[in-house]
Amino acid sequence: MFAALFRYLETRIDVFAPFDERETPPRGVWPFMWHHIKGVKGWMALIMLTGLAFSGIEAMMYLMVGWFVDLLATQSPQTIWSDHGWLLTGAAFLLVVVRPIVYFANHAIVDQVVVPQITNQIRWRNHVYTLGHALSYFQNDFAGRLSARVIQAGQSIRGATIEVIDDLWYALIFVAVALGFFGKTSLWLALPVVAWLGAYVALLIYFVPRAKKRSEANSLGRSSTTGRIVDAYTNILTVKLFARADAERSSVRDSLTRWNASFLHLSRLITGVSVILQTMNSLLVVVTAGLSLWLWSHGEMTPGAVAAAIGLVLRLVQMSGWLIHLVRGVFENIGSVQESMETIAKPHDLTDAPDAVPLVVDKGGIRFDHVRFNYGRQAGLFEDLTLDIKPGERIGLVGPSGAGKSTLVNLLLRLYPVAGGRVLIDGQDIALVTQDSLRAQIGMVTQDNSLLHRSIGDNIAYGRIGATEGEITAAAERASAHDFVQGLSDQDGRQGFESRVGERGVKLSGGQRQRIAIARVLLKDAPILILDEATSALDSEVEATIQEQLTSLMQGKTVIAIAHRLSTIAALDRLIVLDQGRIVDSGSHAELVARGGLYARLWSRQSGGFLAAADPETTPA
Incomplete structure (x- = not known):
């Protein structure tokens, strides 16, 4: 009773x-x-x-x-x-x-x-x-x-x-x-x-x-x-x-x-x-x-x-x-x-519009329309930036540190509000759609991927609600993570996909964390893909394997890739060269090298340092 x-x-x-x-x-x-x-x-x-x-x-x-x-x-x-x-x-x-x-x-x-x-x-x-x-x-x-x-x-x-x-x-x-x-x-x-x-x-x-x-x-x-x-x-x-x-x-x-x-x-x-x-x-x-x-x-x-x-x-x-x-x-x-x-008790700086609707992505076209942004400083990073990315186009963002590459991606994800202009996806202003629906349509792999202190399986399944065990395993295999995951265990005796990764994933190496993060994005399978130094923490052999999977993943998606190692993005459809918040050049790898601008200097510095005898214009990407 x-x-x-x-x-x-x-x-x-x-x-x-x-x-x-x-x-x-x-x-x-x-x-x-x-x-x-x-x-x-x-x-x-x-x-x-x-x-x-x-x-x-x-x-x-x-x-x-x-x-x-x-x-x-x-x-x-x-x-x-x-x-x-x-x-x-x-x-x-x-x-x-x-x-x-x-x-x-x-x-x-x-x-x-x-x-x-x-x-x-x-x-x-x-x-x-x-x-x-x-x-x-x-x-x-x-x-x-x-x-x-x-x-x-x-x-x-x-x-x-x-x-x-x-x-x-x-x-x-x-x-x-x-x-x-x-x-x-x-x-x-x-x-x-x-x-x-x-x-x-x-x-x-x-x-x-x-x-x-x-x-x-x-x-x-x-x-x-x-x-x-x-x-x-x-x-x-x-x-x-x-x-x-x-x-x-x-x-x-x-x-x-x-x-x-x-x-x-x-x-x-x-x-x-x-x-x-x-x-x-x-x-x-x-x-x-x-x-x-x-x-x-x-x-x-x-x-x-x-x-x-x-x-x-x-x-x-x-x-x-x-x-x-x-x-x-x-x-x-x-x-x-x-x-x-x-x-x-502080007001939210970034909220959904009162009549915000879910984002619907049919093609994946992106437009930065006369965007202004300044991080709250007087001097703006972007003053009047316009960039069109066609549906299914794979572009690379290139430029020195502080040029605005990551900021551009953050504005697309609406992690910060633009000070002026618009960011459009398939003609829809992202300021007028719900933030959750926007980010659900974008998959992103960053250089420093922190993991939740949960199981390997839970971290991979974070990419898709309701993912089955088979889908999680398949994503791990495609990211070349399955073999090392099988050998993991934690202090409580959990093994494999059930083992815990520690706070921010500290029990894993940088390369292992990167592969889990890539598996998570592979499972999410969003129509827009962002790669921010996605393979920088991987050794050459694993990177080559992952690049094959990423190339497969890119099919039919709109892709924005950021990489300081230019050889990893040289084969993309178009490269956008940024410097101090401005687009200073764009084109294919061969076109940019031939023009002899900022990109050519960056490429020459990298290829000269690692491939001294190679011709910049003929070095394979």
């Missing part, structure tokens, strides 16, 4: 419920928090109501103890049950039945309905929104920092919200009941509690801002130390090649020293405040007990009222310790929410 109930409660909030992925989260801590929890405001109200009921029952227990003590003092054993049996039964029912039910309702809503689901829903939505940012957003920040902000947002928003509406609410209700009881019994009895509350609030005002500041310094020390350690681990090959282990140890030691100092600074504050609080608590207990004794001696308090008063004060004293740290935790969570908000 309980398992079915838990399953029911745990499905009340859909972590992955649809939402507007393009809506920018609001700026401001409270609007940002409300943006994420407004969908569960009804459940939050139930938490407050059940918390109110439970805290009221908890406070009543102390009053019931006083009533029970007075009952024993004034009633005889023979008549107590007959005269007050229904009250005793009601009290027992309240404690044995109602209190557990209310407690269960409160914790079931908090622990089964809200906390896990809303925490991960916030993380999911922030992750999805973050994925929608343009490439430049990720290039301007650390991946670890971005992921930490996404993860901490869920925990911090949930923590701050639940702590305020459940725990602090509980404490406030309890304090209100205590003050009401003391005020009704004697104003003299209420005075010590009021004075204690005033001192407690003053202590909070002193403690919380300082604790928040020192906690932030401690958090900064932790993140700084973690960053230095991760940086050393990530670049461990460089550390070892340059024999810099001592320098890295010294760097982490300095960071740890600063972190430890900030931690001690925070601990010193906590210890001092805790001593002050315990002194205040002891004074409250002694003064309340003394006043209760005095009032009892003057006939203004019954023994039961004395017991209830001391019990309430002891409960307040017990709550004061965790409450002060709870308040500090709320402010720390709010600080974490602000950090996440500042990172996440």
Whole structure:
């Protein structure tokens, strides 16, 4: 029965419920928090109501103890049950039945309905929104920092919200009941509690801002130390090649020293405040007990009222310790929410048009129509670039570093928006189609292909959703990857296509990563193919084999290839020579060599360096 109930409660909030992925989260801590929890405001109200009921029952227990003590003092054993049996039964029912039910309702809503689901829903939505940012957003920040902000947002928003509406609410209700009881019994009895509350609030005002500041310094020390350690681990090959282990140890030691100092600074504050609080608590207990004794001696308090008063004060004293740290935790969570908000709540720089439609590629013709682009600089890289690529044409982009070759490809993929002009595919402006449909029609192999830390099979299947095992294997064979994949294994005993490749594919050599990336593009089989130094990491023998497969893959596709090693693209239909963002020449390999321009100089330099005796115009590509 309980398992079915838990399953029911745990499905009340859909972590992955649809939402507007393009809506920018609001700026401001409270609007940002409300943006994420407004969908569960009804459940939050139930938490407050059940918390109110439970805290009221908890406070009543102390009053019931006083009533029970007075009952024993004034009633005889023979008549107590007959005269007050229904009250005793009601009290027992309240404690044995109602209190557990209310407690269960409160914790079931908090622990089964809200906390896990809303925490991960916030993380999911922030992750999805973050994925929608343009490439430049990720290039301007650390991946670890971005992921930490996404993860901490869920925990911090949930923590701050639940702590305020459940725990602090509980404490406030309890304090209100205590003050009401003391005020009704004697104003003299209420005075010590009021004075204690005033001192407690003053202590909070002193403690919380300082604790928040020192906690932030401690958090900064932790993140700084973690960053230095991760940086050393990530670049461990460089550390070892340059024999810099001592320098890295010294760097982490300095960071740890600063972190430890900030931690001690925070601990010193906590210890001092805790001593002050315990002194205040002891004074409250002694003064309340003394006043209760005095009032009892003057006939203004019954023994039961004395017991209830001391019990309430002891409960307040017990709550004061965790409450002060709870308040500090709320402010720390709010600080974490602000950090996440500042990172996440930024408008997307590159979005689909409101009426964007899927791209349909029938032929694969490409046109760069008077394109302007400047990377945000005053001096533009492309000022008025026009380039037509016919359907099925295979072109090569040639030019020195910084000429704009990769930028042109990035604009075709719409990784950056053009500042002016248009990029067209089969007559369709790519700014008016969905980005996913655009990139689905383009296959690309780059020089530095990073792989996901998943299996070899999963990395190849990334090229096509729903690819079968046979299709994955066939793509690996065409990319000359099948044989080495069969010999792979990982630390968990997985072998072959099931073996994991490590972060960014670090367990594979550069050539092996390149072949997996080529297999992925072979499987994707998109009508437009981009090759950016696609075979640069391969040895000559494997490169020759892969070139045969790429030549086969190019059939019927529009191809854009970039290569600094000109011999790998010399046989393409047309070569486009770029220099400082301008097209300075175009034509076949033979035509460009014969004209003696920039391409001829580049070719002469390469062929002279590697094929000194060859004729530039007759050297085979």
